[in-house]
Amino acid sequence: MSDAVSPLAPAQFPSLPPLAGIRLASHACGIRYQGRTDLLVVEMAPGTAVAGVYTRSLTRSAPVDWCRQAQIGGRARVLIVNSGNANAFTGKAGIASVERTVAGAVKTFGCAENEVFVASTGTIGVTLPDDKITAVLDQVKPKLADDCWAEAARAIMTTDTFPKGATRTARIDGITVTINGFAKGAGMIAPDMATMLSYVFTDAALPADLLQTLLSKGVEGSFNAITVDSDTSTSDTLMLFATGQAKHAPVTDPADPRLKDFRAKLFDLLKDLAHQVVKDGEGATKFVEVTVTGAASTRAAKRIALSIANSPLVKTAIAGEDANWGRVVMAVGKSGEKADRDKLSIRIGGIEVAHDGEVVPGYDEAPVTAHMKGSHIVIETDVGVGRSKATVWTCDLTHAYIDINGSYRT
């Protein structure tokens, strides 16, 4: 692991404004890392509503199990995230760690157990030294502030090379609300099972079930549309908290037209964070956008797009700046979804290179070659059987990925 920042990183962490009802603090408790923060504590105003989307892995971690259960209550007061240890594949000891951490939060913050949410990211299979967390909660509480979003994003990093954040404002019924979010780790791409974690906060006054509807929908075009290496973490977590401090009129129906702007801005923020995760993919040198059109259904379009985006042959070709459309054809074919070989067309950087299942004779290679040398690669394919489409994002597969993931743990 080098200290080099991804070449795809944004110039700087965005300026996230204070958000009514949210206070954050980070702390160095020495769980695994030295000389950096590894604990994030977020306190939320009473009445904060919560929604969450979690890994579908069947070997998910104890903290994920906890959050799924606690979320049923619909309320959140405290979020505790540590980096350096994932508390995954730790058996009964892992469950006990979560219970002690939650008990510590209840004691310090005076809230209910099911208002406490926890997450852990880092090495797996090692018992979490939760005493290092619970021992400092009383110290951390006075440090809580409303202006330390960048520090929060940094505290949860593992092998990330830059902190990831985004902010948007939206209007609900004439009132301006804020949405702030941060994220870490490109899914399962990091060594030793690091994890994708993302937390989004808003001062909007929206009930938990409505938040859940929005989040479940929003994740489809963002975090569920990115892939680095097709691997899935045991701990992936995306949560949305709404403090309800904004003074707009109540909105309870997800179809309420007054939600239109909020929904758009939330989805845009989720996509922004998801793209940042891909841009920090291990060894990534190119950001790749794959769009499939002409599919039989949206689900089919997405499966075909992911088949292309997950193909090691496609990803190594992109790393080599090779406009190898043959590998795109192959990936369409192996997806298992309906496609018409003899109507297939492919565009790279907007230039049609294949049409009706054959190479376009004498297509202009110069702009395609120039496009492949850039850092934002666009691949479009029409599979010729329907009208549905989908877009997913990934990165290239380079030597650095092998270096990072092939190294000894010890």
Add this chain to the structure above:
Amino acid sequence: MSDAVSPLAPAQFPSLPPLAGIRLASHACGIRYQGRTDLLVVEMAPGTAVAGVYTRSLTRSAPVDWCRQAQIGGRARVLIVNSGNANAFTGKAGIASVERTVAGAVKTFGCAENEVFVASTGTIGVTLPDDKITAVLDQVKPKLADDCWAEAARAIMTTDTFPKGATRTARIDGITVTINGFAKGAGMIAPDMATMLSYVFTDAALPADLLQTLLSKGVEGSFNAITVDSDTSTSDTLMLFATGQAKHAPVTDPADPRLKDFRAKLFDLLKDLAHQVVKDGEGATKFVEVTVTGAASTRAAKRIALSIANSPLVKTAIAGEDANWGRVVMAVGKSGEKADRDKLSIRIGGIEVAHDGEVVPGYDEAPVTAHMKGSHIVIETDVGVGRSKATVWTCDLTHAYIDINGSYRT
């Protein structure tokens, strides 16, 4: 692409004996390669029965479409395979190429159209110069001989670093029969859509439908149980030809006990060839055997095993000689198949490193480390929900894979 032979290659090509009813010849017709053979012609005795298993890709090549159709007749007289050009994604021109090649074979060998089988492997999207094939068939015919199996295996190589062959003898009803086979190319692993092709021949007297039953069953534990990079070719083809020259009594029922030895030897030969394909995986330095036990069904066991074998994180860890069992847990979790996180156990090189969902405290790391330094890696996992099992084989993911696949086509 280097000229280096895979470190996992066998010491030499096995000695394949003549097989009654089969004559082979290779030829250099300059389709793409210079200074090597690129055409294989096999003539089979009248009455030879045929079976085949083909790629499931929906963007399959014109030759595959031809073989699937011709095979319905159940008889084979001529097999023509070229390397250097895959005749895939070539539209109507590709279909016309196949038709002209078949017509050429009919003219030279005086057989029926549907007794001719063709295959092409190499670059895709480029029209096959089939005139180079048809022009030489009359020259090639006199060169046909029964002892040039190694030359046959070499003529169909693309980026393979060694020719792949195997032979077995079996007893059917007291009569000894021979099975010879050769193969090329590790599935979709080669640049520009090279392909897995494998042809198996026997002098046994078995009808086409029985051959098909055997082959469809045999492929499950061999070619359908290997993976190099999870990509699937447009042209993968496995065919089995039986000349019927052996003088055993007729056998027509796949369940006939007289087939027991033949079935075992055929399956063993298929597995041998499939393993050779993996051992020539691009950049491979380790042969990896993944066994899953305790699954809910055989299908589930195989899907979990393939999830492990296809995981870039598992494969890079093996390349780095890292006994990273956490990544195995991850791959089990993402497979989508039932597994009990808290009963999961993992063995590496026969040593239990995880048990009941937790690391085995103080397990002896020395033999595990020594095992990872070897070239045959064995990973076993019990997922704790049933009694079904499956084994699959793969190779590690190394820098050489990126080098080979990330290079420019031109």
